[in-house]
Amino acid sequence: MRDIFDAIQKSAKRIKDAIDVKDIGYSQQENSSGETQLELDIKCDMIIEEEFSKVSSINTIASEEKEHEEVLHANGKYFIAYDPLDGSSLIDVNLSVGSIFGIYEGAFGTEKMVAACYVVYGPRVEMVFAQNKTKLYLLQAGEFEFVKEIRLGEKGKIMAPGGTQQNWEKYHKAMIDGFFAEGYRLRYSGGMVPDLHQILLKGGGLFSYPATSDKPKGKLRRLFEVFPFAFVYKTSGGEAIDGKNELMSLGHAHIHDTSPCFFGSKYEVDRVKEVYAKNA
Numbered sequence: 684m685r686d687i688f689d690a691i692q693k694s695a696k697r698i699k700d701a702i703d704v705k706d707i708g709y710s711q712q713e714n715s716s717g718e719t720q721l722e723l724d725i726k727c728d729m730i731i732e733e734e735f736s737k738v739s740s741i742n743t744i745a746s747e748e749k750e751h752e753e754v755l756h757a758n759g760k761y762f763i764a765y766d767p768l769d770g771s772s773l774i775d776v777n778l779s780v781g782s783i784f785g786i787y788e789g790a791f792g793t794e795k796m797v798a799a800c801y802v803v804y805g806p807r808v809e810m811v812f813a814q815n816k817t818k819l820y821l822l823q824a825g826e827f828e829f830v831k832e833i834r835l836g837e838k839g840k841i842m843a844p845g846g847t848q849q850n851w852e853k854y855h856k857a858m859i860d861g862f863f864a865e866g867y868r869l870r871y872s873g874g875m876v877p878d879l880h881q882i883l884l885k886g887g888g889l890f891s892y893p894a895t896s897d898k899p900k901g902k903l904r905r906l907f908e909v910f911p912f913a914f915v916y917k918t919s920g921g922e923a924i925d926g927k928n929e930l931m932s933l934g935h936a937h938i939h940d941t942s943p944c945f946f947g948s949k950y951e952v953d954r955v956k957e958v959y960a961k962n963a
């Protein structure tokens with residue numbers, strides 16, 4: 684696992700430099716989720732593939748920017764699914780973005796998740812690596828330095844409600860309104876990585892991207908976004924569900940499958956379970 688940890692660090696340093704380019708143009712290609720790819724998305728995907736191709740323990744990779752999974756080393760023991768630059772369109776307005784990695788043991792399709800990692804490219808570059816514990820690292824003078832372990836509290840004060848309100852189910856809107864009536868603060872940038880990072884570092888709350896009328900299966904991708912963050916939140920003492928089921932218990936039929944998702948502290952996620960058990 685150390686070799687993967689090191690390859691992610693090398694990728695993150697190269698991606699940070701790549702983000703600092705002036706003209707970030709849109710390529711004419713679309714990814715498998717039908718999103719127009721930034722040239723930067725493709726460049727960051729190439730950076731990660733280059734670094735991972737040097738790691739013999741990595742058997743197969745799957746990227747949000749690629750249609751299919753790719754075998755790197757037939758004798759490798761790990762499968763890694765990643766989103767190379769999540770929320771990349773936010774760079775145009777100088778908001779934070781991130782890279783997300785889900786690390787699995789076993790052949791693709793029968794894999795068991797054993798670690799997860801994300802990198803936040805913001806005013807500072809930070810990395811969170813979850814295996815048995817959740818650890819925070821800060822990029823300083825070219826190296827990622829360990830900062831602290833992260834634990835979520837039982838209850839928080841931040842609400843990050845994803846999706847478009849008019850497409851929410853009425854019971855979902857009433858639930859979110861109820862949290863605001865209890866004094867929760869709205870913190871939503873439209874970048875999954877910084878939005879979930881903030882809740883983790885500020886002690887808790889709820890990030891939600893529910894099933895909506897325009898996206899009945901949710902928007903966020905299971906392999907590349909949902910499962911890695913579910914692993915991080917559970918390892919940090921939090922909860923991660925699709926409204927009823929543990930996200931970590933869901934499989935995936937296609938590598939680009941999505942899922943409704945709720946990540947947060949126990950108090951908030953228990954409320955989601957109550958509301959969804961009654962209505963959904």
Ligand code: P6P
Nearest residue numbers: 769770845846847873874875876
């Ligand atoms: P919406 C970014 O495009 C992304 O995939 C996630 O990073 C983010 O949480 C979500 O979409 C935002 O979606 O519909 O709220 O703009």
